[in-house]
Amino acid sequence: MSKHSESTRVTVPALQKMKRAGKPITMLTCYDATFARLLDACDVDVLLVGDSLGMVIQGEDNTLGVTLEHVIYHTRAVLRGTERAHVVADMPFMSYQTSDEEGLRNAGRLIKEGGAHSVKIEGGRRHASLVRRLTEVGIPVMGHLGLTPQSVNAFGGYKVQGRRREQSRVLVEDALALQDAGCYAIVLEAVPRDVGRHISETLDIPTIGIGAGPDCDGQVLVIYDLLGMDEAFKPKFVKRFDSLAGRIRRAVGEYVEEVRARAFPDEEHSFARSAKKAKASASDDEPSAPAQGKAVSAVAAAGGDDDDDNDDDKPRLAETIPLYPGVRGK
Template sequence: MSKYCEVKKITVNHLKKMKKDGEKIACLTAYDYTSAKLVDAAGVDLVLVGDSLGMVINGYENTLYVTLDEIIYHTKAVKRGLKRAFLVADMPFGTYHISEEEAIKNCVRVIKESGAEAVKLEGGKNVASLIKKLVDRGINVMGHIGLMPQYVHSMGGYKIQGREGDERLIEDALALEEAGVFAIVLEGVVAEVSKKITETVKVPTIGIGAGKDCDGQILVFHDVFGMFDDFVPKFVKRYADVKSVILDGGKKYIEEVKNGIFPSKEHSFFRG
């Protein structure tokens, strides 16, 4: 058993030390109190309230529609369900793109109002200056490079990164490390490049569709448990089929209501 299983509360220092110790970091997304409580009890190390909530919770076409208020609302709910896991909140598209002054204000608001212990920003060298300013103000920042959903239009779709070389991605990773990030998400990056980045930087790398050599892995809650099938990426592995359980239970409930079986005496109240 990992010694980190006994840690009552994961901090940014634990995550950094896990890389040094060769301990893989298990991460999942969560968007509400109940799911947060479940993944925390399972022993996940880090929970991300991702802007993926726009798609799996709100049914948006992509993540670009997610607002700051939505992230804060969902992060507050997740916070109440966590005891052990480290909590990170995504900064939505548009909340750190206009000016560094506005970006700092928005990040401070997320930390102050939601209870998140860190924020996550997409981008490499282009956001390094902002990240340094955030870190200097006491805000933990997680980086995110590779396939960046908030750049879906400028990237021409959800395209795997690193197939044509690794120089740009490594430069971005080093720029983020120098700026002070405590970890870097590598999304949709070919495995060979992810391995090289992981060996190059001293901060943990968290992969999603980036191979097994990252320091940790993260997946979306609804993908892992088979609850969302509008689109299932190649890198997703389903560990449960919760959708089928819910459908079966729902059909049974409807049948019993229609046939007058539910509620029975044991589910009803009487005088005396």
């Protein structure tokens, strides 16, 4: 079991307390259980199931085609991999813009069906009434200002926002309106550093920056960008902490070469027919499989009977090799 428990789950009050204490908030996007387990083990405070999945998972040019069902599906997966992190689900394009009633209904689905702990919406004061409705029924809301990707067509592309005096004034007013409506935190994306600092100092709630300078109360990045999974994508605000694209290519390339040369699987990665031989070896590697907490039958794997069928005193291989050990159940 992980060292974390439900009692240590990062909550909305905990995030707001971090701002008051001057402790930076860490947030990353996440779309599946495997990454969620890794990020949770690193004590990342917030995992955002972002509509950015449309671009980094689905290969689209923007986030506009992501549906509520997509976000629910990925939120459920991320939740299964976490014990500590606060999980935020993005409300995708047109899931809340038509009416507050539809926004309330769809946010409820993200909480009930997806298991999200809070939701994130893009836009300023025009969504203040929706934020109030959501907070009134107990759904915490994270706001998102600056470069809001769902408005990419209106912006004419992915451009820095708030450079002009009037733009920065509107951003500050929108941030205050969202805070007054009940948002517990606000993402600031692609705004000048001084604007990010001013908004962070003005608000009582945390700001989480992405391309908004170091003075925000926290930072967020897309996990694939942080890891260098797309070598062609090099925005100014992203620091690559690794370059996994090359490492993945090398590893997969070695696999392809070994399979074609019949070097893999070798004896070390193959099962013996005899249970006695299997026990004599250090240990046969457990096979990957979706089932958890079960045992693999060497008889079925080999397509025949065990050599020690008549020895009732010796444990069968099927009783001694766990199929998928060490994975916590949910």
